Amino acid sequence: xxxxxxxxxxxxxxxxxxxxxxxxxxxxxxxxxxxxxxxxxxxxxxxxxxxxxxxxxxxxxxxxxxxxxxxxxxxxxxxxxxxxxxxxxxxxxxxxxxxxxxxxxxxxxxxxxxxxxxxxxxxxxxxxxxxxxxxxxxxxxxxxxxxxxxxxxxxxxxxxxxxxxxxxxxxxxxxxxxxxxxxxxxxxxxxxxxxxxxxxxxxxxxxxxxxxxxxxxxxxxxxxxxxxxxxxxxxxxxxxxxxxxxxxxxxxxxxxxxxxxxxxxxxxxxxxxxxxxxxxxxxxxxxxxxxxxxxxxxxxxxxxxxxxxxxxxxxxxxxxxxxxxxxxxxxxxxxxxxxxxxxxxxxxxxxxxxxxxxxxxxxxxxxxxxxxxxxxxxxxxxxxxxx
Numbered sequence: 001x002x003x004x005x006x007x008x009x010x011x012x013x014x015x016x017x018x019x020x021x022x023x024x025x026x027x028x029x030x031x032x033x034x035x036x037x038x039x040x041x042x043x044x045x046x047x048x049x050x051x052x053x054x055x056x057x058x059x060x061x062x063x064x065x066x067x068x069x070x071x072x073x074x075x076x077x078x079x080x081x082x083x084x085x086x087x088x089x090x091x092x093x094x095x096x097x098x099x100x101x102x103x104x105x106x107x108x109x110x111x112x113x114x115x116x117x118x119x120x121x122x123x124x125x126x127x128x129x130x131x132x133x134x135x136x137x138x139x140x141x142x143x144x145x146x147x148x149x150x151x152x153x154x155x156x157x158x159x160x161x162x163x164x165x166x167x168x169x170x171x172x173x174x175x176x177x178x179x180x181x182x183x184x185x186x187x188x189x190x191x192x193x194x195x196x197x198x199x200x201x202x203x204x205x206x207x208x209x210x211x212x213x214x215x216x217x218x219x220x221x222x223x224x225x226x227x228x229x230x231x232x233x234x235x236x237x238x239x240x241x242x243x244x245x246x247x248x249x250x251x252x253x254x255x256x257x258x259x260x261x262x263x264x265x266x267x268x269x270x271x272x273x274x275x276x277x278x279x280x281x282x283x284x285x286x287x288x289x290x291x292x293x294x295x296x297x298x299x300x301x302x303x304x305x306x307x308x309x310x311x312x313x314x315x316x317x318x319x320x321x322x323x324x325x326x327x328x329x330x331x332x333x334x335x336x337x338x339x340x341x342x343x344x345x346x347x348x349x350x351x352x353x354x355x356x357x358x359x360x361x362x363x364x365x366x367x368x369x370x371x372x373x374x375x376x377x378x379x380x381x382x383x384x385x386x387x
Contacts, residue, residue, distance in 0.1 A: 001043065001064035008042060010068070016076030051239060054289050066100065073101050077110050087112040092128075096120035097210065099269040099311045106261070106268065118154040118265035119209035153319040154265060155215055157206030160355055165372050168355040172363075177376045182322065183329075185374055190329035193221050193339060197368040198235060200344055202358045203322050206351070211266045212343035213313060214247060214323035216351050216358075218367065220340040222246050222300040229294065231302075231342060234366040238347040241293045243311070244340045246303040249327055250314040252337035256300065257312055266313035266341075269305075272298050277308055302340055313341060 011019045089111040134140045179185040199219040207213045232240045258271040276298045298304040317324045331337040344352045352358045362370040370377040
């Protein structure tokens with residue numbers, strides 16, 4: 001497949017510059033990426049439909065595309081280093097959301113450190129436009145942040161008052177408990193997580209960018225080997241093989257992952273430590289694809305990818321005290337300093353923004369508890385009261 005791609009689809013130069021053969025692509029003139037009939041003829045199998053079986057050819061083509069993309073990014077990185085002589089690299093754009101490449105690039109040592117704009121992609125263009133005007137039009141100086149970025153954890157979106165939450169509760173006649181003491185609420189939720197419950201977690205400002213980082217998140221126990229399938233099928237309504245990411249306390253990340261720096265924006269994939277892994281059976285390579293996917297690979301199976309990696313978010317007190325407090329209480333109960341963190345939405349829908357969307361998602365899925373600020377909604381009580 002790589003040979004076909006290099007011969008028919010793309011031309012790549014040593015410096016990373018590239019040219020795509022647009023006979024096979026439609027995105028410049030149509031609302032789709034590829035010309036499916038041409039790809040069918042080129043690779044010998046049709047485009048896979050959602051929910052359909054995954055065959056080896058799908059996996060092989062995906063890996064070929066990934067490896068070629070990695071090659072291009074590494075060439076570009078080396079060219080940037082050669083041209084500038086700088087020791088640190090900043091990445092933006094949609095490809096910078098490829099967590100596998102980011103992790104490998106950091107590990108390669110081409111640069112001492114890399115930083116990825118957390119809203120990498122089209123949305124991040126707004127930041128570029130603002131900086132352009134700030135520096136070039138208003139002639140403002142660029143100021144070094146001295147070790148920490150100024151994205152404020154990407155918590156830059158809307159936030160809501162208690163009165164907004166009460167209005168939604170009254171609209172739906174929803175029963176709730178309000179906690180004056182947040183630590184008490186966090187203790188209850190940590191206990192619920194340890195018992196296999198799924199939590200809709202809504203706090204403070206919404207995240208800017210494609211990743212839920214603990215303010216508009218669905219949370220669960222990463223130790224539960226059945227949780228990945230449950231979250232996908234019963235809550236996210238998406239294909240059951242899709243992996244989930246862990247939110248781990250910054251200070252404990254090194255006890256589970258081979259990581260040398262913080263990853264607050266969930267934009268790095270790193271390996272799980274050998275000491276945390278489970279041995280695979282002798283006949284593993286002969287198993288069907290889905291049996292491979294569901295094999296327990298570590299003591300935190302719900303976030304462990306098929307290659308023993310994970311796309312991690314490190315959580316610090318400074319970036320998100322409430323989220324850190326919850327995970328820390330979960331650690332005190334279970335000894336595990338991490339939870340599953342997936343975006344608060346279902347397939348095909350954007351991440352929830354306000355209390356109204358959060359409550360609707362809560363009611364229409366199998367989320368057990370909803371926490372909005374200091375308000376706690378319980379599924380059974382909410383449904384019983386509405387009925």
